[in-house]
Amino acid sequence: MWKTIVRRIFIMIPQLFLLSILVFLLAKAMPGDALTGLVDPSLDPAALEAQRERLGLNDPWHVQYWNWMIHALQGDFGQSFRFKMPVSELIGQRIFNTIWLSVATLILTYLIAIPLGITSGRYNDTWADRLITGYTYLGFAAPLFIFGLVMLWLFGFHFDWFPTGGSVKPGVEPGTAAYVFSKIYHLLLPALSMALITTVTTVQLLRSEIIDTKQRDFILTARAKGASESRVYNRHILRNSLLPIAAFFGYEITGLIGGTVFIESIFSYPGMGQLFLSSISLRDFSVVTALVLLYGLASILGALISDLILSIVDPRIRIK
Template identity: 80%
Template sequence: MWKTIVRRIFVMIPQIFFLSLLVFLLAKAMPGDALTGSIDPNIDPAAIEAQRERLGLNNPWFIQYWDWIKNAVTGDLGQSFRFKMPVTQLIGERMMNTVWLSVATLILTYVIAVPLGIISGRYNDTWSDRLITGYTYLGFAAPLFIFALLMLWVFGFQLGWFPTEGSVAPGSAAGTFAYAMSKIYHLLLPSLSMALITTVSTVQYLRSEIIDTKQKDFVLTARAKGASESRIYNRHILRNSLLPIAAFFGYEITGLIGGTVFIENIFSYPGMGQLFISSISIRDFSVVTSLVLLFGIASIVGALLSDMILSAVDPRIRIK
């Protein structure tokens, strides 16, 4: 397995290189630059042009790319034009909010999906199965941003059960118990909104795996030997059906990347997704390219993590 992991890591290097090149070219293809439309119109155009020259914005794209990637390797992602601070520091301040939101969403996803998938698969073609299947169909049909807006309107504005913006209550002192509880309280509604949508694919997949496993020869043999139904489900059916779900863990991470962009903007949650959208609107290219590159690397690492988990939980599978 370790040889496979090392080989996959070497494959990731050219993938990250081509990803960085694509991200940079797409950013440069956007109209204007960071000095377009965001400065005082009374400033002398010659001074603006001199600033562009100083920042290297007039250099050929390949020189700009080389300068950017050379600095990125050393941890220097450039300077944000909007926030007037290093991009590394800016992303670092927002990253933990996005990480906690993703972790909370993953926990809620599996807490909801595994019991529903087991019930739906074990008691298929019953009323409970039909209700759960109906929920998954609605989840597949409902766009995440529409569902999140509905959750915000109902539970945030109408019922007032949850805060409607921010990641912590104003005035909370960092490091205190009240601060930690406030962070969790602000996480609940956005993470639950995303989990209720992202969980439907896991529910359907687990249901299909359980139904399929129930027809396997080793399950029929166990029944023929007189094993109890609880033992058959716990020792044979669930054990084999949960293996692919474990491998989905890495791919769930990649799916959260797109979800957090919507969720953070809808709930005004100060994470990397909200920073990404705001940076696009003001053409803060240093921040945009850095965030897209980080999101892409996270997706590549998530795919590798899924392969590693699948190889670890099922020794019969060795990814070549």
């Protein structure tokens, strides 16, 4: 297994290299540059051109890319033109908010999906199964950003049960119990909004696996030997049906990347997703390229985690 991990890490290097080139070229292809909209329109064109020359914005793309890559390998992703601070420091301020939001979403997703999937699969073709299946169909049809707006209006503005923005109540001292509770309180509605949508895939997958496993020969054999129904479900059906769910865990991490971009923007939650959208609109290229590389790394690691989990929980699969 360790050989496979090392081999996959070496494969990640050219993947990230190609991704960095693609992202850099797409960023340069956007209209304008990092100075667009940030300087006084009445500024002397010669002074503006001198500023672009000083920042290296007039250099060929491969020269700009090489200079950026050399600094990136040293942990220096440049300076944010909008926030006037190093990109690595700026991302460091936001990354933990996104991590906590993603962790909360994953916990809520499995707390909702596993009971619903088990109920729907075990009692298929009943009224409970029809209600759960109807919920999943609505979840597939509802866009995340529309659902997030509805949740924000309903529980944030209409009922006033949750805050409508931010990650913590202003004035709360960091490190105190009140600070921790405020953090949880602020991320609960965004996490629940995302979890209710991402849950539907897991519910449908678990339901299908349980229904399929119930018809297999080893289940019929276990029943023929007189095993109790609870033992059949707990020891055989459920155990085998949860294997794809465990393997899907890494890809859930990848799926959360796109979700947090919209959710953080809708709920004004100061994470990497909100920073990513604002940086695109303001042409803050150094922030955009660093975040896309970080998202790409998370996606590659998610795929690796899924493979490793599946090899651990399924004795028939071993990565060597």
